[in-house]
Amino acid sequence: MTSRAEKLLRSMSEDVSALQDYLHSHNLPELSIEEDVPFQFQTNPNFSTRRDSAIKACRELIALLSGSLGTLVNQTPHAIANTQAVCKFNIASNLTEDSDVTTYNELARRCRLPETEIRRIVRALIPSHVFREYSDGRVAHTAASKLLAVDPIMREWIDLSVTEMIPAVLKFPDAMEMWPGSEEPNRTGYSLAHDTQDMAFAHMAKFPGRSERFMAAMKLFSRAPENSPRYLVENYPWAAIGRGGVIVDIGGSSGEYSIPILQTFTNLQVIIQDLPEVIGKFDDRELPDNIKDRVSFTVHDFFTKQPVQGADVYLLRWILHDWSDTYAINILRALIPALHLKSKILINEHILPLPGEAPVPQEMALRTFDTSMRAFTNGKEREVSDWEDLIARADNRLKIEKIETPEGSALGIIVVGWEPSKEV
Numbered sequence: 001m002t003s004r005a006e007k008l009l010r011s012m013s014e015d016v017s018a019l020q021d022y023l024h025s026h027n028l029p030e031l032s033i034e035e036d037v038p039f040q041f042q043t044n045p046n047f048s049t050r051r052d053s054a055i056k057a058c059r060e061l062i063a064l065l066s067g068s069l070g071t072l073v074n075q076t077p078h079a080i081a082n083t084q085a086v087c088k089f090n091i092a093s094n095l096t097e098d099s100d101v102t103t104y105n106e107l108a109r110r111c112r113l114p115e116t117e118i119r120r121i122v123r124a125l126i127p128s129h130v131f132r133e134y135s136d137g138r139v140a141h142t143a144a145s146k147l148l149a150v151d152p153i154m155r156e157w158i159d160l161s162v163t164e165m166i167p168a169v170l171k172f173p174d175a176m177e178m179w180p181g182s183e184e185p186n187r188t189g190y191s192l193a194h195d196t197q198d199m200a201f202a203h204m205a206k207f208p209g210r211s212e213r214f215m216a217a218m219k220l221f222s223r224a225p226e227n228s229p230r231y232l233v234e235n236y237p238w239a240a241i242g243r244g245g246v247i248v249d250i251g252g253s254s255g256e257y258s259i260p261i262l263q264t265f266t267n268l269q270v271i272i273q274d275l276p277e278v279i280g281k282f283d284d285r286e287l288p289d290n291i292k293d294r295v296s297f298t299v300h301d302f303f304t305k306q307p308v309q310g311a312d313v314y315l316l317r318w319i320l321h322d323w324s325d326t327y328a329i330n331i332l333r334a335l336i337p338a339l340h341l342k343s344k345i346l347i348n349e350h351i352l353p354l355p356g357e358a359p360v361p362q363e364m365a366l367r368t369f370d371t372s373m374r375a376f377t378n379g380k381e382r383e384v385s386d387w388e389d390l391i392a393r394a395d396n397r398l399k400i401e402k403i404e405t406p407e408g409s410a411l412g413i414i415v416v417g418w419e420p421s422k423e424v
């Protein structure tokens with residue numbers, strides 16, 4: 001049987017052939033993104049009908065290939081605002097009440113909203129393959145709308161995007177204009193959008209539930225396979241560190257990424273450092289018997305001198321991208337008094353690909369992250385040359401020994417060694 005994806009591909013291929021024939025027979029240039037190709041044929045119905053049909057098939061194919069999660073996280077601002085309304089008024093979860101299909105009228109009753117509102121919100125999302133409508137007028141789930149119904153973390157992520165992230169992103173050009181070249185974490189799109197002098201995390205902490213929502217939404221990333229801790233476990237020579245080896249997980253939060261290392265490598269122990277309010281949440285948590293004596297939680301501000309001398313590994317996972325170069329350099333410099341010859345700084349962060357270097361979905365996701373980091377804290381994702389520059393500027397005795405993104409992993413691994421014999 002021909003699959004839906006194959007049918008779409010076939011219809012797209014027919015449409016594109018018809019488009020090419022049309023262009024050819026009218027002596028028009030081929031479809032192209034080159035700057036000198038005019039786009040003057042869109043109003044001719046012989047062209048536009050085929051083009052619209054190809055775009056429709058192409059969009060559905062993208063939805064099929066992206067899956068429900070990809071469909072929801074890659075929405076336009078207008079679609080995501082409608083999706084937030086779906087979450088706020090429990091439209092998706094009310095659709096699942098007994099079956100996954102019902103009338104707009106019944107859905108309106110369950111959601112306690114006027115039917116016209118429900119229909120308007122749902123129909124705004126149907127072109128993005130979030131909900132569908134049958135020919136008899138009943139509304140039904142797609143995989144994406146069902147995900148909204150069943151997954152609270154997905155709903156938190158939508159809410160966080162619409163209320164914290166997108167307003168900040170839309171304001172970053174204004175922030176650039178207002179504070180040219182600023183590296184301060186409180187002179188950002190976020191500051192303007194939320195009218196605050198505090199940096200984003202401090203601002204959120206002042207309102208009940210906002211930091212918690214941020215943490216909950218971030219779980220969407222931690223459970224993605226490409227962010228799995230296994231890449232850190234598998235791509236560093238942990239076994240080569242002698243018995244009693246020490247990892248310091250700086251800004252380590254719950255230790256989600258360092259504790260799995262201990263599960264495989266019994267020669268190691270980990271010291272997790274973070275701010276007091278974070279450490280307070282985790283330091284008495286239950287850990288499996290085989291590791292609990294090898295894990296400790298301590299309060300440490302990573303802008304101040306590192307107190308653990310001569311650890312084997314100082315792990316910075318998803319820390320430096322929160323900060324502009326000035327601040328990231330300060331975080332690295334705070335480690336220097338603690339480094340011994342054997343010590344390594346292990347940076348586990350995105351390494352931005354150059355244009356065309358990575359598959360487009362990955363490139364788009366990482367550039368989106370970069371824009372979000374800029375809008376939130378004046379942080380940034382970094383290309384290889386940015387990492388080289390950052391580390392050289394922090395101290396010329398720091399030497400990058402390895403910089404690569406393991407296959408399948410979203411995050412790269414940058415191993416930085418210490419060569420004190422170099423001139424400062």
Ligand SMILES: C[S@@+](CC[C@H](N)C(=O)[O-])C[C@H]1O[C@@H](n2cnc3c(N)ncnc32)[C@H](O)[C@@H]1O
Pocket residue numbers: 250251252253256257273274275278300301302303316317318319322
């Ligand atoms: C993006 S999270 C990364 C957490 C963890 N490393 C991971 O990969 O999941 C950043 C962490 O840095 C911590 N942090 C922020 N400012 C800090 C500071 N000045 N000193 C220590 N930790 C800090 C936050 O509390 C948070 O746990």
